[in-house]
Amino acid sequence: MIRKFISRVLGRSTPTDAVEPAIIPVEQHGLQRDQISRACRRTIETLQESGYQAYVVGGAVRDLLAGLTPKDFDVATNATPEQVRQSFRRARIIGRRFQIVHVGIGAETIEVTTFRGHHGDDAGSHGQVDEQGRVLRDNVFGSQSEDAARRDFTVNALYYDPACENIVDYHHGVADLQQKTLRMIGDPRTRYREDPVRMLRAVRLAAKLGLSIDPAARRPIREMADLIGNVPPSRLFDEMLKLLTSGHAVRCVSQLREEGLHRGLLPLLDVILEHPVGERFVILALETTDQRVREGKPVSPGFLFASLLWHEVLAKWAALQKDAESPSSHVLFFQAMDEVIEVQGEKLAITRRIAGDMKDIWALQPRFQQRSGKRAYGILQQPRFKAGYDFLLLRTLAGEVESEIGNWWTDFLHADDESRASMVLGQAGETTRKRRRRRRSVRASGVEKTD
Template sequence: MLKKLFQSLRSPLRRAKHTRSTPEVLSNRQHPLRRGQNISRHATSVVERLQHAGYQAYLVGGCVRDLLLDLEPKDFDVATSATPEQVRAEFRNARVIGRRFKLVHVHFGREIIEVATFRAGHPQGDEDENSHLAARNESGRILRDNVYGSLEEDAQRRDFTINALYFDVTGERILDYARGVHDIRNRLIRLIGDPEQRYLEDPVRMLRAVRFAAKLGFEIEKHSAAPIVKLAPMLRDIPAARLFDEVLKLFLAGYAERTFELLLHYGLFAPLFPASAAALKHNPGYTERLIRQALANTDLRIQQGKPVTPAFLFAALLWPALPARAAQLQARGLAPIPAVQEAAHELISEQCQRIAVPKRFTMPIREIWDMQERLPRRSGKRADLLLENPRFRAGYDFLLLRESAGDDTGGLGDWWTDYQDASDSERRRMIRDLTSSPSDSSGAPRKRRRGGSRRRRGGDGTGTPAGE
């Protein structure tokens, strides 16, 4: 698809600024996009209805980019000259959302078409007549953005060149204001405008640059990459609730391991996970192995269409910081189990100051960690009771994840794998073997194999539906 697109551009690309006042227009002979192919019919109808009402309207951004890359768009966005109130007047199934950035959601059953009004550049001072619609803080970060403008202004204020492509479904034309097609061809993530200023306006753009680079397999263009390490600490000023949403986009979209590599490379991991970043310094081998394994397994589950849970992901990301914290508390006189519990409470509380992990996930995180203390204690009826615990499977998967990263548990993972597959009489014998072994019931069990090694159950490092 891309070959046809770029071969059709007979004229050489002009050397110019990232944005131009008049777009490069690609006719339907110069690109493969067609209104009836791979494009939501609901998105097409929204565009056509707005155009028939006298407004400008285009498909814009990621959907155009992904179609050019022969990828299936996750959703379809529309940009228009109509204000949110005018859009809502055209569609009975629409509602206006947002305060920082007003949008309209047009509902078609389970599909939502997001419609945004063309935005203008952001006023730098109080003299602008629209300054009450756009607000900044002292560092230049945009707090409110409802200054409407023209199509040209809308293109100039978008973040990346590859997201500043507009598709007219009626005429099947692509309008390229920022040489986005050029950057798609060269597989580059490039900011529109001055990179440092754009990151100051919204530091989350640094995370978006990493996310697109990981998703598309692109490189971040050198000038766009240059300020990131210096400005990475500005992520601490972003509301914790917004960062939770951004972290889910980073790690639960199927390319988490590559995202982790880029976050480390650009110094963005520490502002998001300070305790985990400290663990990477103090115990780099184990910490990186565990996190990478968890992320790789998460990617695999997503590719296979299996469920994943943020609770398991955050449990893995934060776990390497827990033992040292618990050891400090033990050194102050706390018993081992209370020390782990207190360390877990402190660690999660501190992390929620940075990323607002909801309680529906923090509780399972603690339960998964608590399972790591309970799984070695198997005497009497404890093993059977643990099997019935709704968090057992997530705790068991997490145990296998720890072992794959290098934790020496004395064969505990193998024991629980065998125990799940054993008959009632075999289970009773396994419990008796524990009590008759030199170690106590929380120590290492005897090795037991029949007919070669058993295949471990679960252990993909993401938890199961029972752990969600």
């Protein structure tokens, strides 16, 4: 009794905790086995035939109960990673913080995790936390009950057995989902110290599932937000990418501001939420991303981050031009790109490939003004033209670029060879007329150009 009381106070389960789960039959929850992917069902069948426990776990169960289509299916088992690997022809162990197994069946990869146990003082060398309580190493295995207690939110601690179609629910996750509540398992402060990314995850899941964050889980977020600075940039980038491609990015970003998770912690969010000049453009970019996700279309991280940071690049470029004495505007534009990406890299580990895509999209924007001679054809042949063109249309929609420019490139893109040649010649003539008008204006003002 005393151990259970201490466990509840600390917000974690100990190996001796014996929580009796609710076994919810299919007649009550309605989740059918044929809603689970074939590869996932086959993985579970193989493990169960080998004498192990195995369940669909976490997000897939949660999303199916909420009427959403899961992006992937994860499996939890009492088999160790080595035992899982030996049970399949195509399987490999990955991970350092906590080992998992990737099982390949057909074109699908199923992530299989061993039930996790208590990672406190009695976990020995297999569990490790830093001075702030963040879990660094977590290769501690345990029972299904312990595994459920180790999960973050009640709606993520659901286990589905396709064989009997029952849901095993240790923490009333099904009821919380029905009541539209996102509730933390254990003491929220302890859980946030273990993994500060859970604060971002709370915002993402609440927005995605239309849930209200339980007050006990919400209250500590603002005062503990600085712990996010202790998270490795690569993990932070992964979580931010999930948040921004959740299909509810506009709602997520708005709630991040409400919870105080943006200021000073994530430079990217500082830019998004504190840059009034580009606010309309950013909202349009996020709305476009949300729409693509809902339609099942792919989302380019490079395009997304290029959109979010575009006005920071413009601001940096303007500042560099103001202070510069000799470098060309073109050189300073590329310098501005590099500096903006470098600042973001201190918190978010934007990959080199994504950063390259962002710079290609940005670099095309000034060139879209060049529509005469061979320049237009050269721009059309650029590898990232389509992304740059979509970016231009977004700028046009935001009122940042004249609609005539966006319309011209749309017509040029879809025109035949003869029409394109005519458009380029017409644009060349217009450019010549503009130059003549400028020269006449200079002469009329009495200012002559001297060598």
